[in-house]
Amino acid sequence: MTKLRFFDAHSHIDMKRFRNDRDAVIQRAKDHGLSGIVTSSIGPGSFRRTLGIIQKHKGYVHHSAGCSVSQLTREDADKIISLIRKYSSSIVAIGEVGLDYHWVKDTIGRKAQEPLFLDFIFLANELALPLVIHSRKAESMATDILEKHFSGEVLMHCFDGVPDVAKRVRDNGWYITLPANFQRSNNRIESAKILPLEQIMLETDSPYLSPTGKGRNEPSNVTIGCERLADVLDLPLEHVAETTTSNAHRFYDI
Ligand SMILES: [Zn+2]
Numbered sequence: 001m002t003k004l005r006f007f008d009a010h011s012h013i014d015m016k017r018f019r020n021d022r023d024a025v026i027q028r029a030k031d032h033g034l035s036g037i038v039t040s041s042i043g044p045g046s047f048r049r050t051l052g053i054i055q056k057h058k059g060y061v062h063h064s065a066g067c068s069v070s071q072l073t074r075e076d077a078d079k080i081i082s083l084i085r086k087y088s089s090s091i092v093a094i095g096e097v098g099l100d101y102h103w104v105k106d107t108i109g110r111k112a113q114e115p116l117f118l119d120f121i122f123l124a125n126e127l128a129l130p131l132v133i134h135s136r137k138a139e140s141m142a143t144d145i146l147e148k149h150f151s152g153e154v155l156m157h158c159f160d161g162v163p164d165v166a167k168r169v170r171d172n173g174w175y176i177t178l179p180a181n182f183q184r185s186n187n188r189i190e191s192a193k194i195l196p197l198e199q200i201m202l203e204t205d206s207p208y209l210s211p212t213g214k215g216r217n218e219p220s221n222v223t224i225g226c227e228r229l230a231d232v233l234d235l236p237l238e239h240v241a242e243t244t245t246s247n248a249h250r251f252y253d254i
Contacts, residue, residue, distance in 0.1 A: 004241045006226055007248040008037045008219035009177050010096070010132065010157045010203035013061070014049045017207040017216050025218050026057055032220040035245055037061050038252060040096055040132065042068040044079040047087075054090065062254055064093040066120070069113065069134045070103035077116045081123055092252040094124045095132025096157055099145075102136040110138075114145070121150050130251060132157050139165045147172065153251060158205060159191055166191040170199060175251055177203040180211035180225030183232060192232055197240065201248045202226055 008029065018025055029037055039054075039061055041047040047065055054063045065084050067077065084094060097120040099113050124131045130153035135142035139161030146154055147168075156169055159176035166187075169176060176195060180202070182188040192200065202225045210217040211224045230240040248254075 004033050004223075004238060005245045006032065006034045006222050006241055007201065007245040008034055008204050008206070008222045009155070009201040009244075009248045009251075010064070011037055011039050011206040011219050012042065012046075012208070013037065013039045013206060013219065014041060014046050014053055015207055018218075022053070025220075026061065029219040030060070032223050033241075034219055034222060036248070036254060037219045038064050038092060038248070040064045040066055042066060042096070043076055044083060047080060047083045051087065051090070062092045062252060063090060064095050064132050064252075065091045066094060066096040066132065066134070067116075069096065069098050069136075070100040072113070072116055074116065077119060081119060084123060084127070088127050088129070091129070092254060093130045093132050093155070094120055094127070095130075095155070096134035097121075097131065098134040099138035099142050100134060100136045101138040101141075117142075117145065118149060121146070124152055125150060128152065130155065130253075135159070135161070143168050143172075146174075155201065155251060157203060158209075160185055160187050161191065162187055163190050163194060166194040170195045173199070175199050175201055175247065177201045178225060178229060179203055179205050179209045180217070180221050180228070181209055181213070182225065183228050189232060192229060197233070197235070197243045198247060200229070200244055201251065202229065202244045 154174040206217040
């Protein structure tokens with residue numbers, strides 16, 4: 001049997017919880033058949049830390065540069081934007097960026113996220129980079145803004161939107177990523193069926209969203225998400241693994 005190929009299209013392996021064994025975690029991903037990992041920086045410090053990681057694991061760990069959407073300040077956004085400009089040739093996407101209505105519940109706080117989101121959208125347009133979108137409880141609003149202002153490739157990370165928004169994502173030709181615990185959400189199960197497999201990738205969002213519900217998640221667990229997706233779609237594991245992996249290589253251009 002040929003060896004299966006997987007890909008973790010969204011993680012945060014620069015985080016402190018990987019400080020002591022990051023190389024072992026990356027080795028385990030290779031041992032599980034992952035052809036690559038995208039790690040997403042969430043601030044200026046995280047960005048700089050990630051530069052070192054992608055240097056050390058060149059060609060295997062890739063950098064998507066974004067922010068912590070619910071906590072983003074104007075000051076940090078400006079710092080991140082200038083870092084992206086400076087290092088644009090070493091990053092594969094801008095994101096996660098977007099809107100967070102889960103942690104931010106007041107109207108003023110929610111409104112304040114929009115101009116920052118737009119700045120990243122304009123930057124992605126200008127640098128011709130794809131966008132990875134965080135849209136927690138704000139899928140429809142984020143879709144409105146993107147449809148209006150962005151012409152490039154879009155990945156809705158950890159997408160949890162209702163079927164109507166999933167259909168818009170599909171019709172726009174955008175992608176979604178599903179986490180390894182996706183089957184706990186009816187929206188995610190529906191999205192997996194609404195979008196063609198050619199528009200779906202798998203992610204772990206490590207260290208978050210452990211497939212068992214506890215402990216630290218890591219990229220090698222993307223194989224678990226793949227098994228579950230193959231199950232839900234009633235497709236052979238080989239087909240789901242290969243298609244989601246090649247989608248990620250195509251989207252991130254790696
Ligand atoms: Zn994330």
